[in-house]
Amino acid sequence: MERTEQVPAWQLSDGELTTELFAAEQALCREYARMLDLVGEVDHRGVAVDRGFRSTAVMLVRALRVSQREARARVAQATTALPVLRIALAAGDLNREHAAEIASVLAQAPDSVTPDDLADSETTLVALARQAPPFTVRKVAQRIRSYWDFDGADPDKREQDLARPRREFRYTRTRDGRMRYSGELDAEMADLTEQLFTVLAKPAPADPFGNPDPRTRSQRQGDAIAAVLDLAARAPDVPVKAGERAVATVTVTLDDLERRAGTVVSDGHTPMTVSQLRRLCCDAKVLPAVLNGAGEVLDLGRAVRTATPAQRRALAVRDQGCTAPWCTKGPKWTTPHHIEYWTNLNGGPGGRTDIGNLASICETDHHIVHHEGWDIRLRNGTVEWIPPAWIDPQRRPLHNTAHDPPHAQAA
Structure with a gap:
């Protein structure tokens, strides 16, 4: 079959460029779905073991030069029954990052989750992945996992955990007086901390000289x-x-x-x-x-x-x-x-x-x-x-206007 020569990207119009960009992404998704089909069949037939490898994942690392983490993820996705996910991948509706997030959370479902609930969760996450980035899918997957853990926990133990939540704080002082710390917060305090970070840790507006917030x-x-x-x-x-x-x-x-x-x-x-x-x-x-x-x-x-x-x-x-x-x-x-x-x-x-x-x-x-x-x-x-002279040689005074109330418009 004769291959059609691709037009260099710089020769495409804006419309052609975006159209081909979306088409290429869909092609990548479909190729990844095909990759999972092949990996699943390799594992099912035991090809890796027949060729002297300890497992299919080890074979992928050696043959495809991927990392162990990537190899294990592909094998897990290829050997888990995820029909809705595989159909969406084959259609080019979601990418490999979406697939990794969805497969990861479904693999962590406790025994108390019924097959119907598992299928519903898969459908929900795939529908979300069709319109949201992987980060959003991960956040929703975490909520689903939290619900599973809460719903499947022993009621008495759950009340004990709520009565004495796990909150830990460990610290050491350095030679120059600084403090290094680590720890853990329960879910309620974790949510509160994130809410505070949303408000208090957002980047400050640019200063009057146009410099952005320099903090990481x-x-x-x-x-x-x-x-x-x-x-x-x-x-x-x-x-x-x-x-x-x-x-x-x-x-x-x-x-x-x-x-x-x-x-x-x-x-x-x-x-x-x-x-x-x-x-x-x-x-x-x-x-x-x-x-x-x-x-x-x-x-x-x-x-x-x-x-x-x-x-x-x-x-x-x-x-x-x-x-x-x-x-x-x-x-x-x-x-x-x-x-x-x-x-x-x-x-x-x-x-x-x-x-x-x-x-x-x-x-x-x-x-x-x-x-x-x-x-x-x-x-x-x-x-x-x-400001100091190194910022403004004329040292012109500035004042805060962010707190000024809006002035009523004249009738």
């Missing part, structure tokens, strides 16, 4: 966890430590404190920079132990005054959330930041803790204002952020 997904999720912990630490009924909450004693030399440079040490023996101390002092009780050059304690001051509940409510009304120009977080995710910082931690000259010297900033942007050279000022009741 894992970094955004880490910031989301930090925001949740920061909010919990400010709850009025949080457990206390020695009668007070969020209390730390930090050790700093007078010279370093005045220069706003150098290193301080907390009562947990964790070193930090003075800029870190300044950020932490915005909304925590810190007992400063100020030393002279000989290491003698000059003063062990009283806890630094933080914003009162009334001031926080006033800030929520005035700022309506984080004041960073690019941020959309509401008031509950923010902490009060001192616009003019106090240079003497024991109540000397410096910024006062009053509304005119406070600005609402979320935990993520609090790091930016303290460590990236931004300045903040209050002008006509609006908090303005002044």
Whole structure:
């Protein structure tokens, strides 16, 4: 049979290009269905064993140069009764990724699932795969599997599991004071965590200079966890430590404190920079132990005054959330930041803790204002952020408009 020579893709019109693209994808699906037919027949006849291979999967790895994972997946799909799936594949209606997701979940069905229920699940997933990507099929398959596990579980054991859900958290501290952790959450807490990530870990809007959020997904999720912990630490009924909450004693030399440079040490023996101390002092009780050059304690001051509940409510009304120009977080995710910082931690000259010297900033942007050279000022009741010169040489002030209510249109 004479083969028709293909026209190079660059010579096709837009319409021809998309038409051939869809046709090629359907051809791939049909060829994969044919591949499964062949693999199934090879396994049924025992061809692999006759030729000295331990199994059909091993033969596929050697002969087709595919991975062990891919070989096992093909054998599983080829040897499992999945009539609806195979018909859809042969018609080019779904691809090999769809097939892998559907076959995987159906293979995990417990003995309590009846053949009719299994067939219904296959039909449901195939119908979904005809109009949705594999990721969506996987999510729905997980729900089906959860339903099977729940419906087939012993009622008494199920109630015991609900009474004492499996929640684990393991952590270690690194030499530089960081924390590495792992753990496990039950289904309810997993759903809640995903919901929080949906809101708190989404990419921030581009900044006023058009730069996109530079954080990776894992970094955004880490910031989301930090925001949740920061909010919990400010709850009025949080457990206390020695009668007070969020209390730390930090050790700093007078010279370093005045220069706003150098290193301080907390009562947990964790070193930090003075800029870190300044950020932490915005909304925590810190007992400063100020030393002279000989290491003698000059003063062990009283806890630094933080914003009162009334001031926080006033800030929520005035700022309506984080004041960073690019941020959309509401008031509950923010902490009060001192616009003019106090240079003497024991109540000397410096910024006062009053509304005119406070600005609402979320935990993520609090790091930016303290460590990236931004300045903040209050002008006509609006908090303005002044970028560092390396971002904007003219240092033009910016303010948040994301919280502005829509203005009524004139009649």
